[in-house]
Amino acid sequence: MVKNWQRAGFGLYIHWPFCQSKCPYCDFNSHVSSNIDQEAWTEAYLSEISNNYHFSSEKVLNTVFFGGGTPSLMPSKTIETIITHILSLWKTSNQLEITLEANPTSIDVSRFKEYRSAGVNRVSVGVQSLDDTSLKCLGRLHTGKEAIIAVQTAQSVFDRVSFDLIYARQNQTIKAWEQELLSALSLGTNHMSLYQLTIEDGTVFGDRAKIGKLPGLPSEDLSADMYTLTQEIMSSNRLPLYEVSNHAFPGEESRHNLIYWRGGDFIGIGPGAHGRYYQGPKRKATVMTKNPNKWLSQIKRLGHGAEPSTVLSKSDEALEYLMMSARLVEGTDLKFLDTLDLNLLNYNNIKGLKKLGLIFVKNERMVVTPEGRPVLNSVLSELIS
Numbered sequence: 001m002v003k004n005w006q007r008a009g010f011g012l013y014i015h016w017p018f019c020q021s022k023c024p025y026c027d028f029n030s031h032v033s034s035n036i037d038q039e040a041w042t043e044a045y046l047s048e049i050s051n052n053y054h055f056s057s058e059k060v061l062n063t064v065f066f067g068g069g070t071p072s073l074m075p076s077k078t079i080e081t082i083i084t085h086i087l088s089l090w091k092t093s094n095q096l097e098i099t100l101e102a103n104p105t106s107i108d109v110s111r112f113k114e115y116r117s118a119g120v121n122r123v124s125v126g127v128q129s130l131d132d133t134s135l136k137c138l139g140r141l142h143t144g145k146e147a148i149i150a151v152q153t154a155q156s157v158f159d160r161v162s163f164d165l166i167y168a169r170q171n172q173t174i175k176a177w178e179q180e181l182l183s184a185l186s187l188g189t190n191h192m193s194l195y196q197l198t199i200e201d202g203t204v205f206g207d208r209a210k211i212g213k214l215p216g217l218p219s220e221d222l223s224a225d226m227y228t229l230t231q232e233i234m235s236s237n238r239l240p241l242y243e244v245s246n247h248a249f250p251g252e253e254s255r256h257n258l259i260y261w262r263g264g265d266f267i268g269i270g271p272g273a274h275g276r277y278y279q280g281p282k283r284k285a286t287v288m289t290k291n292p293n294k295w296l297s298q299i300k301r302l303g304h305g306a307e308p309s310t311v312l313s314k315s316d317e318a319l320e321y322l323m324m325s326a327r328l329v330e331g332t333d334l335k336f337l338d339t340l341d342l343n344l345l346n347y348n349n350i351k352g353l354k355k356l357g358l359i360f361v362k363n364e365r366m367v368v369t370p371e372g373r374p375v376l377n378s379v380l381s382e383l384i385s
């Protein structure tokens with residue numbers, strides 16, 4: 001029988017929780033600290049990697065992802081030590097993908113070459129915008145020009161470079177977004193993540209929005225128009241959508257993120273990192289202690305940084321798989337979904353959603369259409385109601 005990691009891949013996520021400054025829109029587990037004991041952090045990652053290897057040694061590793069926070073602030077020696085340790089443990093696929101997230105303020109050629117020598121073969125740069133006024137509003141420490149230089153620097157070292165942009169920002173017109181996106185495309189990348197600005201509770205933007213101090217956000221209609229225009233521009237520039245916010249030249253998709261969306265197995269290491277994987281017949285949901293200092297001291301004290309794990313029921317697993325795979329243009333594998341839970345989907349509502357043109361079913365896959373994608377949450381609740 002095909003194991004889940006053989007069906008949908010096996011990846012390792014490593015979370016580096018530090019940034020140079022905290023962006024006002026960001027609710028990632030990221031912190032500013034002037035006092036990072038690099039040796040202690042390296043030791044902690046190595047010991048957690050070993051702990052997690054013990055119950056996953058039979059799996060072949062497809063991807064490693066250094067996310068954050070800002071992993072491009074990590075010394076190259078730390079990255080090298082961690083990758084060397086990983087490679088000394090697991091068997092790896094011939095196409096092992098090792099991605100590192102980078103902030104434009106911490107990209108320099110020599111360190112990037114060291115990352116490459118260490119085994120990193122893909123970089124994802126947080127550009128966010130090419131417009132200086134918008135970058136200031138987003139609390140970024142770089143200009144548009146510096147972001148362009150950062151992408152070009154990354155491209156001079158790595159073949160696979162992705163970057164992130166945030167749109168539907170304060171006071172952004174659709175025309176301005178079109179021009180910004182076209183300039184971004186002229187950088188000639190093979191992957192882009194294009195996120196609509198989300199106002200998250202507990203962030204500076206969230207607090208400002210609550211008291212009416214975040215003016216100029218687009219209406220729902222304008223956001224929807226921006227989304228539609230984005231799809232048109234990206235498709236005609238050979239970077240079609242493959243997931244709600246992700247575009248790639250075919251074959252250049254993020255293999256690591258595909259593991260999440262296809263319901264594969266992944267281990268999460270570092271403060272607040274989540275994992276999902278089969279251990280024998282049980283699918284485990286894991287999360288590590290969120291606070292960076294507590295994570296580090298817990299490892300010293302207890303020998304691991306994890307919170308108690310839970311075992312997912314088949315119906316929970318089915319629901320997670322549906323919610324993740326519905327984001328993909330390739331859609332949901334209905335045969336696989338049926339192996340988890342035969343009763344999850346409401347077949348009457350499927351008929352209705354098909355009639356409305358919000359989903360289609362082909363070759364035993366269910367796909368949310370371009371018309372359904374902007375209302376994905378409503379489509380999902382209909383599917384399971």
Ligand SMILES: C[S@@+](CC[C@H](N)C(=O)[O-])C[C@H]1O[C@@H](n2cnc3c(N)ncnc32)[C@H](O)[C@@H]1O
Nearest residue numbers: 025026068069101102103126164195196197198
């Ligand atoms: C971990 S960061 C990427 C690397 C690096 N920390 C940086 O910001 O340059 C992940 C990405 O999530 C996106 N993001 C974070 N918060 C967001 C929000 N509230 N709305 C939309 N996108 C957001 C940004 O595009 C960001 O680049």
Ligand code: SF4
Nearest residue numbers: 019022023026030069
């Ligand atoms: S967006 Fe990136 S740089 Fe800004 S706080 Fe979040 S993780 Fe850090």
